[in-house]
Each structure stands twice: as structure tokens, then as C-alpha cells.
Amino acid sequence: MIESPKDTSSCAIRIEHVWTRFGEKLVHKDINLCLPQGQIMGLVGASGSGKTVLLREIIGLQTPTQGEVFVMGQSMKSTSASSGRRLRNNFGVLFQKGALFSVLDVFDNIAFPLRELGVRDEELIRHLVFMKLENVGLSPKDAWLKPADLSGGMTKRVALARALIVEPPLLLLDEPTSGLDPISSEDFVELLSSLHRDLRFTVVMVTHDLDILRDLCTLVAVLADHQLAAFGPLAKVLSSKHPFVEEFFHNRRAERVFQYQETTHG
Structure with a gap:
């Protein structure tokens, strides 16, 4: 024990x-x-x-x-x-299959935690979403894609951007490369290694x-x-x-x- x-x-x-x-x-x-x-x-x-x-x-x-x-x-x-x-x-949580909302585009999926927290400044939301897209290696034009249009790797990146949008000190991942x-x-x-070096979150x-x-x-x-x-x-x-x-x-x-x-x- x-x-x-x-x-x-x-x-x-x-x-x-x-x-x-x-x-x-x-x-x-x-x-x-x-x-x-x-x-x-x-x-x-x-x-x-x-x-x-x-x-x-x-x-x-x-x-x-x-x-x-x-x-x-x-x-x-x-x-x-x-x-x-x-x-x-x-907490930032990344589920095994990404768990993106299929009816929302990438932008609104990433923005979702901010809106749930009551953030109403759309200009701030826009700035943070595009910053996180860049952080995970996606381009601004990817913001308007739907989850069905994403490859497996892109889905994981979008899910990671959503998990990190509020810059949480703790990140929880379930089979992230599955x-x-x-x-x-x-x-x-x-x-993930690069982001960890920069942000020093616990995983x-x-x-x-x-x-x-x-x-x-x-x-x-x-x-x-x-x-x-x-x-x-x-x-x-x-x-x-x-x-x-x-x-x-x-x-x-x-x-x-x-x-x-x-x-x-x-």
C-alpha cells in the first residue's frame, strides 16, 4: 500500500x-x-x-x-x-472523443465555458477564442467549421482549446490520443508539452x-x-x-x- x-x-x-x-x-x-x-x-x-x-x-x-x-x-x-x-x-476537462457540441461551430464550442461563467463581453470572448486557436495550432478560418468537418487531430485540438480557455491550473484528460x-x-x-512549459498547469x-x-x-x-x-x-x-x-x-x-x-x- x-x-x-x-x-x-x-x-x-x-x-x-x-x-x-x-x-x-x-x-x-x-x-x-x-x-x-x-x-x-x-x-x-x-x-x-x-x-x-x-x-x-x-x-x-x-x-x-x-x-x-x-x-x-x-x-x-x-x-x-x-x-x-x-x-x-x-478545471479544464478533455473527454476521450472530444465531446464537442455538434450543433455549434468551433468558435462557439471554445467560447462555451466563458459564456457559462457569465462573460458577456463578446469582443473579449472573440480575442480569447482566437488566441486559444493559435495556441493549439489552428487558424482563424477553422473557427467557423462544424465538428463534423474536423479531422480527429483537429477535434482534439479544439477540445484542448476549450479546456484551456479559462486558463485553468488543473487539466484532466481521458485518453487524449485515442x-x-x-x-x-x-x-x-x-x-501539450509546449503548452505545459508555458502555462505550468497540473495534468x-x-x-x-x-x-x-x-x-x-x-x-x-x-x-x-x-x-x-x-x-x-x-x-x-x-x-x-x-x-x-x-x-x-x-x-x-x-x-x-x-x-x-x-x-x-x-
Whole structure:
């Protein structure tokens, strides 16, 4: 079992003794974790291991059966409804398939969070939307496209622009490169890395993408057997003897992807 850290002041996200059950089904068993501010954490696990459930608990869309989740020092369990909404305004969320509104064009999709927050200055909205389009490598003319007109890579970029429009300190991503071809996936990783260097947000990312874990994540958390089986920098996780870690990180393809970590740290 991985214990809670003694010093929690630097934790952007702190998970303390979280258990999650759905009826008789156990999902999480006594999970403890501190994600320091400014880090990029990849959350890994087999299908059904509770990765998305944990993400929903961090966002506050779901409450653990036991234990607490703290985001930026604030308990998601004891937060009032209004305080919870204000706290979630500091989150940027990118869902697996982008979750763009099909009836809205790109401009209005990106502007949506600002309007939900009550921003009425259309000139300001226009400035911020076009700035974010540029940040994610899209052109002004792309603003008037509908989601149906976008490639997979463009959809992810628009969804990222929408997630970042209020410049949140915390970004939560669910399989951000799922469905992308290798070139689009690599482009997205380079884009996110560049934005992270500039904005220094904290990232929680559910992923099974080995290249992302190698190239982007500063920390890796592995869920297996209902628990946090391994947590830390990739080199530390690679040294874990947990059966799922060995199966996921030491198969033939993974060995090729992580070869330089083994050479450097082995």
C-alpha cells in the first residue's frame, strides 16, 4: 500500500484512503496519492480498474464510498454545491472523443465555458477564442467549421482549446490520443508539452499510450487489484515487481518503447 505523504502543502490533488464500491463490486481499495502542482501524471490500469471512476471523483462528479479527495487544498466531499461549481471552474476537462457540441461551430464550442461563467463581453470572448486557436495550432478560418468537418487531430485540438480557455491550473484528460494516427498523436503530445512549459498547469491523464508515458508524463500511477500498485517517475514504476506492471510495461513492445529508461536507470 502507498501511504499518504506527510507534507501535503504542495499537492494539487490529494487522495486519502479512498474506497469505492458499486453495490457488492469493489473498485478502489484504500488509495492514497499526492500529485504535486505542475506535474503531469499518467493514470494507467487494465479495463475496469477504475481509472475513469477516479477521474470522476477528482472532478467531483462522483463521491468515493470512503475517504476524501482534495483538489487545490479543498475537500470535494465537504464542499458546498456553489463552492464546488466555483472550484470546477478551475478545471479544464478533455473527454476521450472530444465531446464537442455538434450543433455549434468551433468558435462557439471554445467560447462555451466563458459564456457559462457569465462573460458577456463578446469582443473579449472573440480575442480569447482566437488566441486559444493559435495556441493549439489552428487558424482563424477553422473557427467557423462544424465538428463534423474536423479531422480527429483537429477535434482534439479544439477540445484542448476549450479546456484551456479559462486558463485553468488543473487539466484532466481521458485518453487524449485515442483514435489518432501516430503522426497526429505525436503532434498532440508536442503541443501539450509546449503548452505545459508555458502555462505550468497540473495534468491528470488517463492513458494506455506508452509513448505518452515516456515522452510527456513526469509521474505515472498504476491501478491494479483495486489499489495503487505503483506510483512515481517512470523509471521507478518500471522497477516495480507487481504482476500487472510487469505485464504492461515489460512486454516486447513496451521494452522497445522504454529501452532508454532501462539503459539509463538499469
